[in-house]
Amino acid sequence: MRTPQDANSPVGHDGRVDFEAFRGELVAYCYRMTGSFHEAEDLVQETMLRAWKARDRYDPARASVRTWLYRIATNVCLTALEGRARRPLPSGLGAPGEDPGTPLTPAADIPWLQPFPDARYDMEARADMRLALVVALQHLPARQRAVLVLREVLQFSAAEVADQLDTTVPAVNSTLQRARAALTDVGDSDAITEPDDPEAREVIDRYLRAFEAADVPALVRLLAHEVVLEMPPVPLWFRGTEHYGAFMRRVFELRGTDWVLTHLSVNGQPALAAYAASPEGHRWLHSVQVFTVAGGRVTGNVVFTDPLVLESFHLPRQISSDGPRPPR
Numbered sequence: 670m671r672t673p674q675d676a677n678s679p680v681g682h683d684g685r686v687d688f689e690a691f692r693g694e695l696v697a698y699c700y701r702m703t704g705s706f707h708e709a710e711d712l713v714q715e716t717m718l719r720a721w722k723a724r725d726r727y728d729p730a731r732a733s734v735r736t737w738l739y740r741i742a743t744n745v746c747l748t749a750l751e752g753r754a755r756r757p758l759p760s761g762l763g764a765p766g767e768d769p770g771t772p773l774t775p776a777a778d779i780p781w782l783q784p785f786p787d788a789r790y791d792m793e794a795r796a797d798m799r800l801a802l803v804v805a806l807q808h809l810p811a812r813q814r815a816v817l818v819l820r821e822v823l824q825f826s827a828a829e830v831a832d833q834l835d836t837t838v839p840a841v842n843s844t845l846q847r848a849r850a851a852l853t854d855v856g857d858s859d860a861i862t863e864p865d866d867p868e869a870r871e872v873i874d875r876y877l878r879a880f881e882a883a884d885v886p887a888l889v890r891l892l893a894h895e896v897v898l899e900m901p902p903v904p905l906w907f908r909g910t911e912h913y914g915a916f917m918r919r920v921f922e923l924r925g926t927d928w929v930l931t932h933l934s935v936n937g938q939p940a941l942a943a944y945a946a947s948p949e950g951h952r953w954l955h956s957v958q959v960f961t962v963a964g965g966r967v968t969g970n971v972v973f974t975d976p977l978v979l980e981s982f983h984l985p986r987q988i989s990s991d992g993p994r995p996p997r
Contacts, residue, residue: 688717691735693790694823695742697798701818702746704756704782704807706981712749716742732832736825740833743815755807756782758800758971759899759906766905769915775902775975782807782901784959784973786982787934795937797822800959800971803936805852816841817848864932864939869962873932873939876960876967880943883926889914893966900972913970924955929988935959942984951987954979 692713699709699716719741720727727737757779785798806814812834819825819833820841827838827845834841864870872891879887892910899906907916927946934940940959944952957979961969973979 688720688734688738691738692717693792695738696790697785697792698739698742698818698823699746700785701798701803701806701822702811702814703750704803705780706783706785707977708749712745713742716745719745732829736829736833739819739823739825743819743833747811747815750811754780756780757807758782758804759901759904760897761804762904765897765908766912769907769912769919771905773900773903773905776904777902779902779904781975783978783981784935784940784957784971787937789981789983795934798936799938799961800936801961802852809848809851813844813848813851816844817852820845821849864934864937866962868965869939872962872965872967873941873960877930877932877941880930880941881928883921883928885914885917885921888917891967893964893968896967897969898972899970900974902975927952928955933957933982938962942982944988947987951989953987954984957982 695713696709699712819830827841830841831838876891889910897908898913924945929944929952930941938959943956945955947953956972956974959971
């Protein structure tokens with residue numbers, strides 16, 4: 670069976686060039702490079718267009734189709750990233766807030782990191798898509814970012830990466846060493862559970878039930894002491910159970926207590942889509958909340974509320990108050 674990993678020709682059995690099998694992994698690669706799901710899809714479209722135009726120049730003796738496409742995608746990403754500011758989360762911009770009553774004013778001028786909707790593309794492994802890692806990658810120069818992802822995540826050889834970047838193997842190895850050193854503070858990803866891990870699922874199930882019951886004490890009992898809550902595009906963020914609980918009380922005061930939540934997987938992490946009640950009798954999609962769970966506790970929650978970000982999940986924008994839950 671022909672797979673992206675073992676394909677040696679861009680021409681399928683029907684004589685047509687077959688690049689589509691690589692689209693999902695290329696979108697994931699461009700997302701790691703840029704921190705933007707929307708931009709990643711656009712860059713992959715540009716990659717496919719360039720590959721199609723150059724298909725007659727493809728040399729199977731030099732590289733597999735996959736390696737060739739990553740060379741094109743890397744060049745597309747590096748060009749797009751020239752002079753570009755990094756994409757942060759609120760916790761990367763300053764100290765945590767002290768007043769949960771602070772106005773929630775979006776900062777539209779900041780190019781915020783975006784989440785990756787796992788259900789949109791079928792990929793085997795997403796542990797290397799975690800928000801913390803993607804945020805950390807944004808601090809690396811673009812070429813270091815490319816080398817680290819190509820070598821450590823995608824497992825290309827140093828020779829393949831050197832060819833993709835038009836450089837030498839020693840230069841690739843040196844760049845990789847510098848990139849590794851810069852990411853020493855990302856943390857131990859092995860301590861973070863997957864969305865389908867029974868312990869993580871139980872924690873998020875309990876969080877869902879407590880949220881729908883507007884039970885702030887029950888929510889707080891599920892949190893690690895130093896839990897972090899952030900809400901892009903609002904640059905405000907909080908640390909600790911006290912501030913988290915106070916902010917949740919404010920949410921229920923502002924938005925009411927009639928909520929419906931449903932499970933998602935985002936960036937390889939457990940997540941919930943939250944629907945709030947409206948005066949018209951419907952529930953509208955309010956946010957996608959992406960959780961970090963470790964040691965049986967929620968250690969982080971990134972709440973995405975930007976309508977353009979929410980659109981990328983292809984979720985219903987509103988559901989009936991007496992209808993079924995949205996699909997998981």
